[in-house]
Amino acid sequence: MRDDEILGQIRQLVDEQHRLRASLAAGELTSEEEQSRIRLVERSLDRCWDLLRQRRARRDVGDDPDHTAPRPAGEIEDYEY
Structure with missing residues (x-):
């Protein structure tokens, strides 16, 4: 995967975070x-x-x-950047 592809995936994931927070605010999702x-x-x-x-x-x-x-996610979890 090239750097630009990784950055594109990061943008999509950030957009997904925003959608999830908006869905919570609109009452479409529970907090959990x-x-x-x-x-x-x-x-x-x-x-x-x-x-x-x-x-x-x-x-x-x-x-x-x-x-x-x-x-693996477990390898980088809680890693301080």
């Missing part, structure tokens, strides 16, 4: 439903940002960023 779905979106966002950082780091040291793979 919204929080559950937001957690999934946030995990996906964390993985995208992590992958993008890995690619940039590889590029910075002269390595091929295309040899970077997404890490």
